[in-house]
Amino acid sequence: MRDSVDQSVDAPEYPPELARLPPGRHGLPREFVAHNQRERLIAGLAEAVAENGYAGTTIAHITRHAAVSRRTFYEHFSSKDECFVAAYDTVMAELSRRVGEAFDQEDEWPQAVRAGIAAMLDFLTAEPHLARLSMVEALVAGPVVVERYDSAIQNLVPYLQAGREGRSAKVLAGLSPTTEEALVGGMVSLISRRIFADRTDELEALLPDLVEFTLTPYLGSSEAAKVARQTK
Amino acid sequence: MTVADIVKRAGIARNTFYENFSSKEECFLAAQEFAMSAALERVVEAAGSFDEWPLRVRAGLGAFLGFVVEEPALARTCMVEALSAGPGAVRHYEESQQAFVSLFKLGRDVSPHGPELPATLEEALIGGVFWILYQRLTSSQLDTISELLPQLSEFALTPYLGAEGAREVAAL
Numbered sequence: 001m002r003d004s005v006d007q008s009v010d011a012p013e014y015p016p017e018l019a020r021l022p023p024g025r026h027g028l029p030r031e032f033v034a035h036n037q038r039e040r041l042i043a044g045l046a047e048a049v050a051e052n053g054y055a056g057t058t059i060a061h062i063t064r065h066a067a068v069s070r071r072t073f074y075e076h077f078s079s080k081d082e083c084f085v086a087a088y089d090t091v092m093a094e095l096s097r098r099v100g101e102a103f104d105q106e107d108e109w110p111q112a113v114r115a116g117i118a119a120m121l122d123f124l125t126a127e128p129h130l131a132r133l134s135m136v137e138a139l140v141a142g143p144v145v146v147e148r149y150d151s152a153i154q155n156l157v158p159y160l161q162a163g164r165e166g167r168s169a170k171v172l173a174g175l176s177p178t179t180e181e182a183l184v185g186g187m188v189s190l191i192s193r194r195i196f197a198d199r200t201d202e203l204e205a206l207l208p209d210l211v212e213f214t215l216t217p218y219l220g221s222s223e224a225a226k227v228a229r230q231t232k
Numbered sequence: 233m234t235v236a237d238i239v240k241r242a243g244i245a246r247n248t249f250y251e252n253f254s255s256k257e258e259c260f261l262a263a264q265e266f267a268m269s270a271a272l273e274r275v276v277e278a279a280g281s282f283d284e285w286p287l288r289v290r291a292g293l294g295a296f297l298g299f300v301v302e303e304p305a306l307a308r309t310c311m312v313e314a315l316s317a318g319p320g321a322v323r324h325y326e327e328s329q330q331a332f333v334s335l336f337k338l339g340r341d342v343s344p345h346g347p348e349l350p351a352t353l354e355e356a357l358i359g360g361v362f363w364i365l366y367q368r369l370t371s372s373q374l375d376t377i378s379e380l381l382p383q384l385s386e387f388a389l390t391p392y393l394g395a396e397g398a399r400e401v402a403a404l
Contacts, residue, residue, distance in 0.1 A: 001237075013257070143385060146316075146383045148306045150367070170395075173395070174390065176386065176388070177386065178380065178383055178384070178387070180361030181360075181363065181364055182357075182364055182384070182387050184363070185360045185362065185363020185367075187359075188363070189355070189356070189360070189362065190352055190355055190359060196322060208350070209356070212350050213352070221391070223347070
């Protein structure tokens with residue numbers, strides 16, 4: 001059976017790192033082709049959702065952007081929802097990787113937190129469509145994605161909990177079981193609001209406030225403000 | 233959810249629905265507004281019975297937590313469903329947070345640290361409180377909410393009053 005690849009459609013915003021497969025019988029190993037097609041579908045979904053919103057996106061939109069056939073879509077995903085989950089997971093894996101790497105590169109915890117937040121803001125600013133996908137469209141893409149969204153936010157808690165280490169009894173007395181959850185929730189709500197309003201250009205400017213907000217319970221306000229005002 | 237679901241639950245005729253609302257979205261917005269008024273009424277009444285700002289915040293927070301516990305369906309409407317119910321609902325959600333932001337901002341006048349506080353502090357504090365309540369609402373942990381009042385009060389008041397000052401009020 002022939003694979004019918006839609007060769008006639010051009011995808012102008014095609015991610016450069018995902019090179020087009022030659023059409024037809026190319027003799028490449030099946031696993032490689034499958035993996036590549038999956039990536040293209042994910043990229044295709046991201047583009048389609050950026051254009052049409054989640055509700056307005058159809059499988060036809062996705063396959064057109066991905067330059068694969070409908071049949072190929074169904075080889076990888078059983079529905080638009082499933083494709084969205086994969087796209088969401090891909091974006092979040094990349095975001096987590098960057099935040100984790102930036103955090104790990106610093107020796108001191110306050111600077112590590114600052115670096116992690118900066119990496120998050122950098123990524124969301126550089127990729128406004130992916131920012132919208134992961135923080136706006138994700139909320140209307142069904143309960144599976146919403147649950148992942150909630151987990152992703154909660155996954156930030158350990159980065160702040162690490163700040164409890166070595167603190168005085170006095171500082172620790174000022175922290176509660178929900179402190180980190182509240183800090184993370186507050187931080188994300190600031191970021192999310194601007195993405196909802198398509199104001200990703202305002203994200204970078206949040207860095208000093210976010211650093212001060214998250215570090216103050218551990219360092220006190222003047223020390224936290226100092227770290228917040230540090231320039232790279 | 234469809235209009236059919238709504239009318240079935242409400243036990244009214246489809247015609248009656250359309251006499252009142254032109255769409256499911258419009259109905260949702262009305263429900264959200266109703267829920268928001270209900271919450272705000274409680275918060276304002278509770279806060280209004282105190283003169284000092286820290287006590288007003290604690291009382292207001294207490295009233296809001298009470299609302300979430302006693303009216304979880306209304307709370308879910310404003311705080312959970314709203315985010316996936318379209319731009320009108322999201323705008324209402326922002327407005328409701330703004331009401332709390334205004335209440336908290338008054339703390340800058342009574343705080344020795346007032347001028348130094350970050351501009352987005354209130355937004356972040358409210359966002360944090362909402363996030364915690366959202367988590368409890370979506371994981372059906374309503375019974376754990378009331379006991380959060382002291383720690384949430386402390387969290388909200390510390391930037392303005394310092395840790396000890398906040399703890400004193402939270403422990404009342």
